Amino acid sequence: MNTTDELSQALSCIREDVRQTQAYPVQSGAGLVKLDVMENPYRLPEALQQQLGERLGRVALNRYPAEGTQQLAAALARHASLPPEGYALTLGNGSDELISLLSLAVARPGAVIMSPLPSFVMYGISAQYQHLRFVGVPLRPDFELDEAAMLDAIATERPALLYLSHPNNPTGNLWDEAVIERLIEAAPGLVVLDEAYQPFAERDGLGLMQRHPKVLVMRTMSKFGLAGVRIGYLMGRRELVDQVEKLRPPFNVSVLNAEAALFALEHEAVYAEQAAALRAERERLHAALQQLRGVQVFPSQGNMLLVRVPDAAAVFAGLKARGVLIKNVSGLHPLLRQCLRITIGMPVENQALLSALQATLIDLNLP
Structure with missing residues (x-):
């Protein structure tokens, strides 16, 4: 058998569905002001960087993760104020792995996974890879939940798993809690509140979790400031979390990642200050964008802003040519027509974005 035939056979x-799909796109940000993937732009102070390096140097890399991940789970439970009785927390290699585990947990013939759309694309991708049917229910044009449409879809489809991004990505808004609660009450299966952007929001879903046993709350340390460490966590009633825990690879969080996360939690005041600075910058940038003709900026409770411009592709290209990288989301859903998503950066980065955007709009005669 020749090489071509052997490769074709392999x-x-x-x-077939895997071969026909595309990998999740990740843009290169080398040499650019990077405002595309909702990272915390701040690094640790130099003194803490040195302390962290010394601490990681003492980690036993010859041992599999065990006690360190258990300690991290306990520390995250305390950090999140998870009730000590009747609740549990499990770890993922980022939220993406937890989404995959949740899909696997409900994967049986006829099961449906549901989410409003537009929202985080991994809900649908994970469902597809588990041969589950994904049902997306469009938001209203103002990106609020369409309660009637959601209730009708829940009654018709009977989803085993309903995702509610809280706040939503990529729109940034935090949906009405009363509407969310009515959807939870109507849902026959699990309801996951995805709180990736919780450090920047004015409320969280722990109260909903405690009022409704079917609710799980999923968070990540990526927006906390540890995107490179890849730590996600899922909280809820112990009986439910234990089922997901059964599916978790036993050593899915490395000893280095666990130790770095523990160190960060010991210095959580530093990260709280960073989150406060980013919230303030979000409001400043929102106000500045409102002053630009032809730019519509939407309210946000995350560390990003969604804006609509006359020509998203041209503005994206103009910003990139001027050294600023953002995310063109206009092709993700019809409701996102001509929309761009901007991560909140440090003041100097946000000013660079504003200057580049003003120049781009002038050059393109937009408006």
């Missing part, structure tokens, strides 16, 4: 063993 590829034929890969699922």
Whole structure:
């Protein structure tokens, strides 16, 4: 058998739907002001960087993760104010892994996963890879929940798993809690409140979790300031979390990642200051964008702003040519027509964004 035939035979063993899809796109930000993936732009102070380096140097890399991840789970439970009785927390290698585990947990013939749209794309991708049917229910044009449409879809589809991004990505808004509670009450299966942007929001879903046993709250340390460490966590009633824990790879969080996360939690005041600075910058940038003709900026409770411009592709390209990288989300859903998503950066980065955007709008004669 020649090389071409051998490769073709090997590829034929890969699922057809996998071969037909595309990998999740990640843009290169080398040399650019990077405002595209909702990272915390601040690094640790130099003294803490040195302390962290020394601490990581003492980690036993010859041992599998065990006690460190258990300690991290306990520390995160305290950090999140998880009730000590009747509740549990499990760890993921980022929220993406937890989404995959949740899909696996409900994967049986006929099961449906549901989410409002537009929202985080991994809900649908994970469902697809588990051969589950994904049902997306469009938001209203103002990106609020369409309660009637959601209730009708829940009654018709009976989803095993309903995701509610809280606040939502990429729109940034925090939906009405009374509407969310009515959707929870109507849902027959699990309801996951995805709180990736909780450090920047004015409220969280722990109260909903305590009032409704079916509710799980999912968070990440990525927006906390540890995007490179890849720590996600899922909280809820112990009986439910234990089922997901069964599916978790036993050593999915490395000893280095666990130790770095523990160190960060010991210095959580530093990260709280960073989150407060980013919230203030979000409001400043929102006000500045409102002053630009042809730019519509939407309210946000995350560390990003969604804006609509006359020509998203041209503005994206103009910003990139001027050294600023953001995210063009206009092709993700019809409701996001001509929309761009801007991560909140440090003041100097946000000013660079504003200057580049003003110059781009002038050059393109937009408006």
